[in-house]
Amino acid sequence: MDLAERVLAGDKRGVARLISLIEAEDEDAFVQLGKLHSRTGKAHIIGVTGPPGSGKSTIVDRMAKAFRQMDKKVGIIAVDPTSPFTGGAILGDRIRMLDLTLDEGVFIRSMGTRGHLGGLSRAASGAVKVLDAFGMDIILIETVGAGQSEVEIVSHAHTTIIVEMPGLGDEIQTIKAGIMEIGDIFVINKADRQGADKTAMEIQAMLGLNPEKPEWEPPILQTIARTNKGIDALVEKAMEHYDYLKKSGNFENILEQGIREELEVLIKNQLGRLMGQVVDRERQDEFINKIMEKELDPYTAANILMENVKGKLCDGD
Amino acid sequence: MSERKIRILIAKPGLDGHDRGAKIVARALRDAGFEVIYTGLHQTPEQIVETAIQEDVDAIGLSCLSGAHMTLFPKVTKLLKEKGIDDILVTGGGIVPKEDIPKLKEAGIDMVFGPGTPLDDIINYHKEQIRK
Numbered sequence: 056m057d058l059a060e061r062v063l064a065g066d067k068r069g070v071a072r073l074i075s076l077i078e079a080e081d082e083d084a085f086v087q088l089g090k091l092h093s094r095t096g097k098a099h100i101i102g103v104t105g106p107p108g109s110g111k112s113t114i115v116d117r118m119a120k121a122f123r124q125m126d127k128k129v130g131i132i133a134v135d136p137t138s139p140f141t142g143g144a145i146l147g148d149r150i151r152m153l154d155l156t157l158d159e160g161v162f163i164r165s166m167g168t169r170g171h172l173g174g175l176s177r178a179a180s181g182a183v184k185v186l187d188a189f190g191m192d193i194i195l196i197e198t199v200g201a202g203q204s205e206v207e208i209v210s211h212a213h214t215t216i217i218v219e220m221p222g223l224g225d226e227i228q229t230i231k232a233g234i235m236e237i238g239d240i241f242v243i244n245k246a247d248r249q250g251a252d253k254t255a256m257e258i259q260a261m262l263g264l265n266p267e268k269p270e271w272e273p274p275i276l277q278t279i280a281r282t283n284k285g286i287d288a289l290v291e292k293a294m295e296h297y298d299y300l301k302k303s304g305n306f307e308n309i310l311e312q313g314i315r316e317e318l319e320v321l322i323k324n325q326l327g328r329l330m331g332q333v334v335d336r337e338r339q340d341e342f343i344n345k346i347m348e349k350e351l352d353p354y355t356a357a358n359i360l361m362e363n364v365k366g367k368l369c370d371g372d
Numbered sequence: 373m374s375e376r377k378i379r380i381l382i383a384k385p386g387l388d389g390h391d392r393g394a395k396i397v398a399r400a401l402r403d404a405g406f407e408v409i410y411t412g413l414h415q416t417p418e419q420i421v422e423t424a425i426q427e428d429v430d431a432i433g434l435s436c437l438s439g440a441h442m443t444l445f446p447k448v449t450k451l452l453k454e455k456g457i458d459d460i461l462v463t464g465g466g467i468v469p470k471e472d473i474p475k476l477k478e479a480g481i482d483m484v485f486g487p488g489t490p491l492d493d494i495i496n497y498h499k500e501q502i503r504k
Contacts, residue, residue, distance in 0.1 A: 067425055068425055071426055071428035074428065075379075141405050142377070142405040143404060143405045143407065144406075144407045145398055145402050145408050145410055146407060146409045146427075147409075147412075149423065150410065150411060153411065153415070153419065156423055163423075163426055165409050167377075
């Protein structure tokens with residue numbers, strides 16, 4: 056049995072191994088993913104993002120439990136940062152999800168970003184597909200602790216939840232571009248702390264500044280994930296959002312956009328690898344020296360190297 | 373294909389709450405370029421094995437300072453064996469009397485790192501064994 060068949064047969068080790076191969080960018084991984092493609096598309100993919108320490112992992116844990124109560128199978132992908140210096144990582148999101156470990160209807164995978172920016176790892180979208188084909192009804196993706204511009208999650212999730220907490224900056228933070236623009240649902244977690252209402256009001260005011268009235272008005276919820284307070288309402292809203300997407304026809308738009316971006320990324324990755332093969336490294340080194348000595352500027356150098364690459368590609372080499 | 377990363381699960385089975393050693397080892401392995409899945413305190417052997425499967429780790433590092441290592445460590449290797457898993461390296465650390473070490477090895481624990489083990493020894497051991 057190959058790995059795709061093992062995934063479809065419900066073999067957890069097969070799922071785990073295939074995700075590792077995707078992370079290693081093994082060629083066979085893409086062959087296996089190709090085989091799984093027709094079996095994907097059934098899961099509701101929910102992204103959970105927000106600043107470090109806002110309670111993303113705990114919210115994911117509590118949401119997973121609520122979905123399990125409804126007898127839905129839950130896949131979780133939890134991303135933590137990889138050190139840019141050593142390549143190592145501590146993947147610690149599972150600590151908040153220990154009770155889920157032995158639940159047969161739950162599969163949790165931790166991933167390091169491995170140099171990828173944007174809040175996810177490069178392999179995250181492949182891992183989502185594997186869990187989808189594995190039969191998970193709900194897939195929760197937890198991003199790394201996100202600041203302002205880690206917005207990649209939107210192109211991977213149907214529903215994006217932004218987790219905030221009281222006391223992180225004033226209302227100017229909420230009108231900045233970036234992460235505040237991508238929320239389908241806003242959650243103010245740790246709502247027992249001072250300032251929760253104020254934070255909710257600021258987000259409300261920010262959303263109210265939108266000159267167009269959106270079809271879906273992002274709700275702003277308050278939760279205390281530690282004690283499960285507000286989690287049922289959050290899960291309900293997430294499901295409501297999914298229904299809205301399906302009924303409004305926006306689901307197809309998201310899907311199409313997602314595929315468009317995915318293809319673009321795949322082509323770029325291949326081009327990147329190709330570049331490694333066709334760029335004249337000796338000449339590059341020579342240029343680096345010249346640029347250091349101010350005999351050449353980097354822009355001209357890049358153009359010369361690219362001319363060379365184009366020539367090679369057009370010759371069919 | 374990018375370089376294969378070593379993935380290791382660091383877990384503390386049983387009831388003692390002394391996780392400083394486990395954290396220091398986790399941190400050292402991180403700095404050596406490993407991906408460390410850290411699950412912290414009070415893990416049952418069942419949870420440890422299930423986590424190792426889902427995370428597709430190359431190795432499991434168990435830490436125990438309560439004296440229950442003779443029960444808990446072999447339980448982990450036994451569960452792995454029952455699930456037909458023979459490609460995960462299992463090591464232990466903590467307060468383990470010398471005379472227990474041969475018995476643990478017999479039970480399938482690949483290596484025991486006692487107090488005072490240089491961190492480099494732990495790192496190098498895993499690199500050597502896993503690259504094989």
